[in-house]
Amino acid sequence: MKGLGQYAAPIFMGASLLYALGQKHREDLRKARRDRAHNRYGKSRGKRTGSKKEMKLTEKGLAVGNGDGRTDPGSLLCAVYAGQDALHVLPSHPLLPSLLRYPLPLSRGFSPTSILVTGGAGYIGSHTVLLLVEAGYEVVVVDSLVNSCEEALRRVGALTGHPEKVIFCKADLLDEQALESVFATHGGFRACVHFAGLKAVGESVAKPLLYYANNLTGTLHLLNAMHRHGCKIMVFSSSATVYGSAQSPVTEDQPVGQGITNPYGQTKYFIEKFLEDFQRSPEGKSWKVVILRYFNPVGAHESGRIGEDPSGSDLPAEAEGHLAALDYAKARGHHGGCFVFNLGTGKGYSVLEMVTAMEKASGRKINYVIGERRPGDLDEVYSDPSKAERELGWKATRGLDDMTRDLWRWQQQNPQGYI
Numbered sequence: 001m002k003g004l005g006q007y008a009a010p011i012f013m014g015a016s017l018l019y020a021l022g023q024k025h026r027e028d029l030r031k032a033r034r035d036r037a038h039n040r041y042g043k044s045r046g047k048r049t050g051s052k053k054e055m056k057l058t059e060k061g062l063a064v065g066n067g068d069g070r071t072d073p074g075s076l077l078c079a080v081y082a083g084q085d086a087l088h089v090l091p092s093h094p095l096l097p098s099l100l101r102y103p104l105p106l107s108r109g110f111s112p113t114s115i116l117v118t119g120g121a122g123y124i125g126s127h128t129v130l131l132l133v134e135a136g137y138e139v140v141v142v143d144s145l146v147n148s149c150e151e152a153l154r155r156v157g158a159l160t161g162h163p164e165k166v167i168f169c170k171a172d173l174l175d176e177q178a179l180e181s182v183f184a185t186h187g188g189f190r191a192c193v194h195f196a197g198l199k200a201v202g203e204s205v206a207k208p209l210l211y212y213a214n215n216l217t218g219t220l221h222l223l224n225a226m227h228r229h230g231c232k233i234m235v236f237s238s239s240a241t242v243y244g245s246a247q248s249p250v251t252e253d254q255p256v257g258q259g260i261t262n263p264y265g266q267t268k269y270f271i272e273k274f275l276e277d278f279q280r281s282p283e284g285k286s287w288k289v290v291i292l293r294y295f296n297p298v299g300a301h302e303s304g305r306i307g308e309d310p311s312g313s314d315l316p317a318e319a320e321g322h323l324a325a326l327d328y329a330k331a332r333g334h335h336g337g338c339f340v341f342n343l344g345t346g347k348g349y350s351v352l353e354m355v356t357a358m359e360k361a362s363g364r365k366i367n368y369v370i371g372e373r374r375p376g377d378l379d380e381v382y383s384d385p386s387k388a389e390r391e392l393g394w395k396a397t398r399g400l401d402d403m404t405r406d407l408w409r410w411q412q413q414n415p416q417g418y419i
């Protein structure tokens with residue numbers, strides 16, 4: 001019988017190998033951290049050359065980059081998996097199947113698939129959060145609840161079966177410190193979908209300063225926080241009002257900003273300008289900005305559980321438009337840009353057609369009085385949505401009857417809204 005000593009040499013060699021690989025792995029991680037810190041704080045301002053290698057945290061894990069923004073698929077040093085509360089790092093070397101797998105505890109909410117949604121408790125926001133969770137994302141919602149309530153998000157969590165993936169932070173975008181603490185606590189956002197904003201056309205005519213201060217300042221705080229924390233994908237919820245007096249059906253290349261009839265529309269126009277100007281600047285050129293211009297969304301989720309809280313286009317489909325926009329931005333890899341899409345049915349409905357459709361859906365007679373146009377309202381605006389269909393693969397699929405039926409179901413099940 002041989003003694004245990006015969007195993008000593010292989011064990012020693014194996015252990016040395018493991019130690020050496022572990023050392024290399026730790027050194028790689030340290031180097032990656034250094035590189036990231038350099039990039040973040042702008043210490044390495046030198047022009048990158050095609051031959052200079054760099055460590056990159058990619059979707060699949062830590063990889064060696066070519067120095068030109070690309071990575072070679074074979075260069076993966078370790079895979080990174082996001083768990084519920086931890087980041088799991090698994091070295092790709094076959095000799096180390098599990099020895100170096102260790103969870104890095106993280107603040108709740110961090111995940112490479114985490115999306116920040118501002119105004120996510122609102123009408124379109126809550127439908128979008130639902131679709132994002134169904135698509136596998138974890139969502140951090142920042143909302144001041146000025147025009148919504150948390151119950152909408154509880155219902156979204158219940159409908160998806162993943163309440164843990166809907167993380168709510170009550171915060172006002174005007175409160176820069178609160179916003180900073182959301183990024184510091186939940187950071188690492190892959191993208192931001194920005195809905196938060198005041199949206200009542202009539203009120204904006206009566207209180208323009210409130211609208212300018214709120215919508216513009218809040219967005220500037222958000223953009224600064226995203227910039228500080230390296231979140232470079234923005235999907236912005238804009239509005240058809242930016243087309244002002246343009247002739248319908250409006251296409252994305254028609255001029256914007258002329259003849260806008262109300263301060264709400266002006267805020268959307270100015271925010272589009274902020275985004276375009278920043279994206280064109282050296283600091284923002286790697287950002288991917290997708291601007292979605294809505295055309296009066298109508299409807300509710302088919303479950304009747306979420307809809308517009310009482311405090312024509314197709315609402316659930318518009319929420320899908322946000323996912324399509326995220327996919328579009330992600331598919332552009334490292335190529336930044338600013339892209340604009342109309343989301344609408346391509347068909348205009350008159351107010352009387354809406355009344356008739358609601359009568360049909362509810363089986364009730366609706367009394368109405370024909371009066372003056374409300375301050376700030378346009379007479380007619382409807383979209384040409386063909387660019388979204390061509391480039392995003394998005395199309396409004398439901399007709400007026402479907403939208404009013406879902407809207408009526410929501411109204412019947414929730415006559416007082418979310419209570």
Ligand SMILES: O=c1ccn([C@@H]2O[C@H](COP(=O)(O)OP(=O)(O)O[C@H]3O[C@H](CO)[C@H](O)[C@H](O)[C@H]3O)[C@@H](O)[C@H]2O)c(=O)[nH]1
Pocket residue numbers: 118119120121122123124125142143144145146147148149171172173195196197198199214215218237238239294296297
């Ligand atoms: O300063 C603010 C203003 C609003 N909100 C929140 O933002 C959400 C906005 O949702 P709404 O239901 O009021 O609005 P919609 O989802 O219907 O509207 C969305 O689409 C509109 C276009 O039709 C506008 O683009 C609007 O900004 C965008 O939120 C609400 O939860 C509200 O509480 C904030 O958190 N901070």
